[in-house]
Amino acid sequence: MAGTPLHHAVRWALVAPVILALVLLPVILQAIDQPFYLVPATRILIYAIAATSLNLLVGFGGMVSFGHAAYFGTGAYVTGIAAMHGVQSAWIAWPLAMAVAALAAFLIGLVCLRTGGVSFIMITLAFAQMMYYVFVSMKTYGGEDGLALEARSSLGFELSLKSDTTLYYVSLALTVLTIALLWRIVNSRFGRALQGIRENETRMEAVGFPVFRHKLAAFVIAGAVAGLAGALAANQNDMASPAFLQWHQSGMLLIMVILGGVHSFLGPALGAAVFLLLEEFVGDLTTHWQFYVGAVLVAVVLFAPNGLATLTLRKARG
Amino acid sequence: MDAILLVEQALNGLQFGLMLFLLAAGLTLVFGIMDMINLAHGSLYMVGAYLAATVAAASGSFLVGAAAAIAGTALIGMLLEVTLLRRLYKRDHLHQVLATFGVLLMANEAVRMIWGPEALSLELPAALAGPVEIGGLVYPAFRLVIIAVGIVVAIGLYVLVAHTKLGMLVRAGASNREMARAMGVRVNTIFTVVFGIGAVLCAVAGAMLGPLLAVQVGMGESILILAFVVIVIGGIGSVRGAFVGAVLVGMVDTFGRTLLPMSLRAVLPPQIAGNLGPALASILIYVLMAAVLFWRPQGLFPARG
Amino acid sequence: MAELLAIRGLVKRFGGLAATDGVDLTVTAGELHALIGPNGAGKTTLIHQISGSLRPDAGHIALTGEDITARSMHERVARGLARSFQVTSLFRGFTVLDNLSLAVQARSGSSFRFWAAARNERALFDEAAQLAARVDLQDRLGTPASALAHGEQRRLEIALALATRPRLLLLDEPLAGLGPEESARMVDLIASLRSDGALLLVEHDMEAVFRLADRISVLVAGRIIATGPPDAIRTHDEVRRAYLGDEAVPA
Numbered sequence: 001m002a003g004t005p006l007h008h009a010v011r012w013a014l015v016a017p018v019i020l021a022l023v024l025l026p027v028i029l030q031a032i033d034q035p036f037y038l039v040p041a042t043r044i045l046i047y048a049i050a051a052t053s054l055n056l057l058v059g060f061g062g063m064v065s066f067g068h069a070a071y072f073g074t075g076a077y078v079t080g081i082a083a084m085h086g087v088q089s090a091w092i093a094w095p096l097a098m099a100v101a102a103l104a105a106f107l108i109g110l111v112c113l114r115t116g117g118v119s120f121i122m123i124t125l126a127f128a129q130m131m132y133y134v135f136v137s138m139k140t141y142g143g144e145d146g147l148a149l150e151a152r153s154s155l156g157f158e159l160s161l162k163s164d165t166t167l168y169y170v171s172l173a174l175t176v177l178t179i180a181l182l183w184r185i186v187n188s189r190f191g192r193a194l195q196g197i198r199e200n201e202t203r204m205e206a207v208g209f210p211v212f213r214h215k216l217a218a219f220v221i222a223g224a225v226a227g228l229a230g231a232l233a234a235n236q237n238d239m240a241s242p243a244f245l246q247w248h249q250s251g252m253l254l255i256m257v258i259l260g261g262v263h264s265f266l267g268p269a270l271g272a273a274v275f276l277l278l279e280e281f282v283g284d285l286t287t288h289w290q291f292y293v294g295a296v297l298v299a300v301v302l303f304a305p306n307g308l309a310t311l312t313l314r315k316a317r318g
Numbered sequence: 319m320d321a322i323l324l325v326e327q328a329l330n331g332l333q334f335g336l337m338l339f340l341l342a343a344g345l346t347l348v349f350g351i352m353d354m355i356n357l358a359h360g361s362l363y364m365v366g367a368y369l370a371a372t373v374a375a376a377s378g379s380f381l382v383g384a385a386a387a388i389a390g391t392a393l394i395g396m397l398l399e400v401t402l403l404r405r406l407y408k409r410d411h412l413h414q415v416l417a418t419f420g421v422l423l424m425a426n427e428a429v430r431m432i433w434g435p436e437a438l439s440l441e442l443p444a445a446l447a448g449p450v451e452i453g454g455l456v457y458p459a460f461r462l463v464i465i466a467v468g469i470v471v472a473i474g475l476y477v478l479v480a481h482t483k484l485g486m487l488v489r490a491g492a493s494n495r496e497m498a499r500a501m502g503v504r505v506n507t508i509f510t511v512v513f514g515i516g517a518v519l520c521a522v523a524g525a526m527l528g529p530l531l532a533v534q535v536g537m538g539e540s541i542l543i544l545a546f547v548v549i550v551i552g553g554i555g556s557v558r559g560a561f562v563g564a565v566l567v568g569m570v571d572t573f574g575r576t577l578l579p580m581s582l583r584a585v586l587p588p589q590i591a592g593n594l595g596p597a598l599a600s601i602l603i604y605v606l607m608a609a610v611l612f613w614r615p616q617g618l619f620p621a622r623g
Numbered sequence: 624m625a626e627l628l629a630i631r632g633l634v635k636r637f638g639g640l641a642a643t644d645g646v647d648l649t650v651t652a653g654e655l656h657a658l659i660g661p662n663g664a665g666k667t668t669l670i671h672q673i674s675g676s677l678r679p680d681a682g683h684i685a686l687t688g689e690d691i692t693a694r695s696m697h698e699r700v701a702r703g704l705a706r707s708f709q710v711t712s713l714f715r716g717f718t719v720l721d722n723l724s725l726a727v728q729a730r731s732g733s734s735f736r737f738w739a740a741a742r743n744e745r746a747l748f749d750e751a752a753q754l755a756a757r758v759d760l761q762d763r764l765g766t767p768a769s770a771l772a773h774g775e776q777r778r779l780e781i782a783l784a785l786a787t788r789p790r791l792l793l794l795d796e797p798l799a800g801l802g803p804e805e806s807a808r809m810v811d812l813i814a815s816l817r818s819d820g821a822l823l824l825v826e827h828d829m830e831a832v833f834r835l836a837d838r839i840s841v842l843v844a845g846r847i848i849a850t851g852p853p854d855a856i857r858t859h860d861e862v863r864r865a866y867l868g869d870e871a872v873p874a
Contacts, residue, residue, distance in 0.1 A: 006721050007742045064412045111608045114615040118355045119554060121415055122546040123611065129543050130604035137597035185737045192741045193734040196725045199714040206674070206712070208700030208729040208787050217735065247543070251419050258416055291427035297420030301413045302405065 006192055008183070008265045015266070022172055026165050038164045039236070040280050044273045045171040046232045049178050051256040051268035053225035058254070059262035060186055061218045062198030063113075066121050066250050067128030070108070071101040071223035073245030075230025077135050080147040080240035090153035090161070094231045101227025102220050104131065109219035113212060116201075125247055132245040146241040153235055161235055171232055175269075178225055183265060185221065194218055255297060322455050327572055333461050335568020336468025340523040341541060342548040342560040343475055344516025350555020352407050352509055357418040358398070359545070360538025361425035362517045366391040366524030367533045368429060371440040380443035384525040388518055395517025399510050407509075422539075430535050440528035464526050471522065472561055479557055484511070544571075547603055551610045553617030562618060567603050574602035625652045625687070627791050627821045628673070628704075633682035635668055642668040643679065644845035650791060655813075655822045657832045660842035661865070666825045667709060669842065670795050673823070674706040675699045686791065700729070703790035703820070707780045709799055715769040719760055719779060722768055723751035726786030751786070758782045758812060774805035781812065790820040798828045810835065833857070841865075 021028075022045075029035050050072050057063040075097040082093045112123045141147045152161040161167045185191050193214050196204050204211050234240045243249065252275070260271025283289045345359050366387045374383025402421070406414045446460040479485040531537065548567050552559025579595030586594065610618065628650040635643035642665040650656045660666055671677035673684060675696035684692045691699055714722045724747045728734060731747065741747070755761050758778040763771060768779060777797060784792055797813065798806050810831050816822060826832050832839065833853045840850040843865045849856055856862055 006717065007740070058412060064415060066415060111611050114611065118349055118353070118411060119550060119615075119617075121355055121411060122550055123607070126543060126547050126550065126604055126607060130601045133600035133604075134597055137600050138593050140593055184740070187740045187742070188738055189728060189734045189736040189741045189744075191737075192725060192728065196714060196717075199716055200712060202676075203708075203712045203714060203783070204725075204729075205676075205696045206700070206706060206708070207726040207783060208697045208705075209734065210695075210697045214734065247539070254412075254416060254419075258412065262412070288427045288431055290423045291431070294420040294423030294425075294427070297423070298402065298417050301409070301417040301420070 006195055007187055010183070019176065026168060035164070038168050040276060042164070042168045042171050042232075042236055044276050045168075045175045046229050046236065047253070047256060047272040047276060048269035049175050049232070050226050050229040051253055051260070051272045052179050052182055052265075053222045053229070054253050055257050055262060055265075055268040056182060056186070056194075056218055056222045056225075058257055059264075059267075060191065060198060061194045061215060062201075063215060063219070064121050064254075065124045065219075065222075066247065066254065067108070067124030067126075068222070068226055068253050069245050069247065069249035070128035070131040071105055071226035072230040072233070072249065072253075073135065073240070073242075074101045074104050074131060075227030076234035076240040076244050077141065077147060077230075078227070079153065079231040079234040080149050081141055083150040083153070084141070084147070088151055088154050090155050090231075093153050094228060097231040098224040098227040101230070102224035105220045105223025106216070109216045109223075113215045113219065125250065128245065128247060128250055132242060132247075135240075135245060136242050142240070144242060146239050146243075148239045149234055149237075152238065153231070167232075167236060171236075174228065174232065178228065179266070179269065182225065186265060190214070190217070255293070258297075259300060323576075325455055326457060327576055328569070329457060329461065329465065331569035331572035332565065333464045333468070333568070334572055335565040336465060336472070337523045337527055338541070338544055338548055338568055339468060339561050339564035340471060340519040341545040342552070342564050343557050344519045345545050346549045346552070346555055346557060346560045347512050348516060349549065351512060354403070354407055355411055355414050355418065356403070357415060357542070358421040358425060359516070359520065360542030361422050362391055362395050362520040362538075363524045363541060364429065364535070364538040365394060365425065366517075366521030367440065367528040367537065368433060368438065368524075369521070370525035370528055371438040371533045372433075374440060375438075380441065380525075383440070384522070387521045387525045391521035391524070392514050392517045395520075396510050396514045399513040403513070404506065404509065426535050435535065437532045437534035440525075440533055442529045460529065467522065467526060471519065475557055478515075484508075544603070547607050549617075551607055551617060553620040556617070556619040559617055559619035567606070570606055571603050575599045578602065626650075626685075627652045627687060628823070629683075629685040629688075630673070631683045631685075633669070633672060633684065634680045635665075635672060635677065636680055641845050643672065643682075646682070646842070646845070646847055648840055648847060648850070650821050650823050652790075652821055653817070654837040655817055655824060655835055657824045657826060657836035657839045658842055659826065659829070659832055659839060664842045665845040666842055667795060670706065670793055670823075670825060674704065674793055700787050700789075703788070704793070705784040705787040705789035705791075706793035707784045707795060707797060709795040709825075711773075711776045711780050713768040713776060713779055713783070716767060718765050718767055719755055719771070720748060720751050720764040722779060723754045723782055723786055724748050726783045727751050727754070730787050754782045754786055757785065759808075774801055774808070777801060777805075777809065778812065781816075785816070785819070788819075792816065792820060792822050794822060794824045794826075796825055796827065798826060798831060806831070 025041060026035075026038060029037050050068070054065065054068045057065050078097040078100045079093050082088070082096055087093050087096070108124075108127045112120055112127065115123060135141065136144055152167075155161060155170070159166055161170065193204070193209055196209070197211055197214060201211055230244060233244060256271035256275050257268045258271070259275055260267030260269065279289065282292060286292075341359065341363060345356065348354055348356055348359075369390045370383040370387035372383075373386035374380050377383065398421070402417070406417055442460050446463055448459055449456045450459045450462060544567065548560060548563040551566065552561070552563030578599045579591065582591040582595045582598070626649050628648070630646055630648040633643050633646040634641065646669060658666055658669070668677065672679045675694060675698075679692065682692070683690055686699070686702055686704055689702070691702065691704075694702070714725065717725070727747050727750045728741070752761065752764060755764055758781055760775060760778060760782065763775060768776065771779065777799070781794070781797060794813065798809055801809060806828065813822070813824065813835060824832070824835065836853055838851060839853055839856045840847050841856065841859075841862050842848075848865060849859045849862050851859070
């Protein structure tokens with residue numbers, strides 16, 4: 001049954017060269033004497049993970065969550081708090097970050113997912129704000145200044161995340177791994193059911209799917225993956241910043257998703273790259289770059305609602 | 319905790335709640351009638367405060383400033399509706415969220431470009447700058463005026479929605495858009511007017527709260543989220559729900575911030591109480607929201623069955 | 624004969640109005656039971672309560688003796704109760720094959736499988752194709768549901784309900800909006816469904832009802848005023864007064 005739209009195939013012709021380029025990037029940057037660009041490149045990878053996890057909910061599940069920053073930020077803070085209490089091994093701290101983020105998603109999801117539409121959006125936003133206040137009001141963990149990381153997570157094997165290159169490669173490996181995992185999920189039975197829920201929730205119940213359970217599971221999975229992205233972000237920034245939890249962050253993630261295209265699996269990763277690259281370059285030109293972000297956003301919604309990925313789709317076929 | 323303090327906190331809570339109601343009412347009407355989520359609503363509140371501050375400083379009169387704010391914000395709001403927002407009514411919620419988020423970003427930067435990053439000050443009218451004595455309580459006169467304004471507006475809105483032709487048209491537009499259009503009701507005009515009313519309410523809240531809070535970029539965002547909480551608790555589309563929800567949130571938040579740390583300090587060691595107190599106080603209204611949702615996912619007074 | 628569905632004293636109020644006002648109804652195994660009544664009688668509300676999308680305020684619903692009044696919709700589907708919708712409710716963006724394979728997936732094992740690619744499950748798609756053939760949509764497998772003609776959509780609607788292998792099938796106005804040729808086709812289809820189990824058919828088309836039904840129940844203002852074989856209903860005084868009125872009743 002090849003070609004059913006519910007199955008999302010990998011366009012290896014596009015993806016393979018990109019992965020190759022990413023693997024060779026540090027070498028290339030070294031060759032052109034611009035090693036510093038590894039830092040924004042790592043940032044793109046981290047947000048690619050977060051945006052793809054959000055799209056599991058938005059694009060595939062039809063759940064517009066405006067509170068994804070909550071899990072991203074929780075992952076970052078758990079990493080920082082663990083480091084402060086002596087747990088610095090990535091092998092423990094990062095799964096812990098994911099687990100706590102997953103728990104938060106579970107509890108919040110239990111409440112939010114009983115609603116839909118406009119309510120759901122507002123409630124996810126409100127709960128994310130709640131998480132912001134929870135972390136910011138804990139003075140022991142930095143309060144409004146954020147929590148500095150005692151040390152970057154340790155990996156063992158004589159690898160140190162203090163090296164930008166090592167952090168880049170670890171992020172790249174995790175990005176490929178998590179996106180591959182999410183890709184399998186989307187094409188599995190669960191992924192089909194999720195897309196069915198997006199398409200017509202009433203019908204899904206009527207043919208016998210326990211819809212709530214599926215939505216909650218997707219919510220938890222997305223939250224856990226965002227938590228991992230947060231752990232990486234904490235390492236890259238050497239701190240867990242309250243900004244990770246703010247609703248602008250949730251908004252940014254949604255922007256990346258729509259920029260790349262909600263119905264395309266790799267769209268959000270592309271959106272993350274485009275958005276952060278623009279921020280890097282346009283941000284250098286003007287301090288009012290947010291104005292242009294807003295304008296572009298409005299333009300995209302009005303004129304290109306399916307995002308950039310569909311453009312590449314047309315090009316590949318044409 | 320003595321009675322005077324209790325009354326003072328209650329008045330503070332009422333004052334805060336009523337201002338929240340002004341924001342929430344406009345929002346919930348737009349949700350309920352146009353089925354649109356509008357993140358730029360807080361921006362109208364911000365613009366209202368900025369206009370009030372600027373005109374009040376230039377003219378020396380708070381009232382002139384407030385009047386200018388109301389007129390200006392209403393105009394901007396309706397312009398926004400006609401040019402951009404009305405194209406979003408038929409779109410799905412994701413696109414509405416993103417487009418209005420874009421407007422929010424543009425509004426923040428525009429304000430920053432025009433007025434600069436520094437906060438503005440909005441002076442209290444001289445006559446109301448002092449305290450008033452009621453019984454044993456000494457309470458700022460201006461805050462009492464806020465409460466009065468809030469109550470008057472609430473009554474006005476109730477009369478408007480329940481007893482006027484416009485209100486009837488608004489409710490008709492809400493329950494069955496196609497039918498209303500078929501009967502010749504000019505739905506587009508009504509939507510613009512409803513939006514304008516929402517903008518006016520934002521401007522009033524902005525002018526009233528401007529002297530108390532800081533008039534600065536981003537002021538709309540924290541209050542917007544509170545307005546969302548109010549609407550979720552009260553029920554989408556219900557002005558009555560927005561009123562009850564707003565007063566509830568105002569009271570719980572105000573009392574929570576004073577009572578909770580105090581009572582925790584009485585029973586827990588100071589280190590823990592020092593962290594836990596403020597943390598719990600700030601999330602109290604979200605816990606309230608979660609509790610209401612668990613019991614009644616549609617809110618307390620759902621407008622739609 | 625065995626009572627497949629037993630409804631006792633069902634009540635549902637909206638504000639002051641009792642949409643369902645003490646309904647008693649039974650459907651026996653293997654029968655085609657029609658539910659008729661004037662507009663506003665509360666037929667769809669009753670179907671909603673039987674299928675589980677609405678909770679009744681009072682009364683009981685039992686399926687093969689088991690009380691399902693408190694059961695959620697998907698639990699009822701698992702117990703063999705399925706419905707089709709009066710207003711077509713499909714997965715509009717998916718193909719006919721995907722619509723049906725999704726419904727088959729619901730019935731055949733857990734959907735909490737996250738690794739294996741679903742498109743490799745031949746069994747799902749084979750059964751989906753069979754279901755499509757059952758309702759004469761075998762040539763439209765690759766067509767998106769939104770591109771189907773109205774009559775084809777109504778047939779897909781039925782096929783989705785059939786995918787769950789129900790013992791009791793609730794059909795909510797399956798003939799709605801169909802022209803004469805499509806209606807005849809649908810009537811034949813419904814007649815062919817009798818071998819699968821019992822049917823509770825809500826319909827306005829009196830000719831179809833009197834042709835197909837083993838028993839007819841008449842719902843007026845939330846109450847069943849008569850139940851019986853078509854001949855008995857045709858000549859029932861109260862029914863004629865309340866509903867059939869001047870309508871030419873098929874002989």
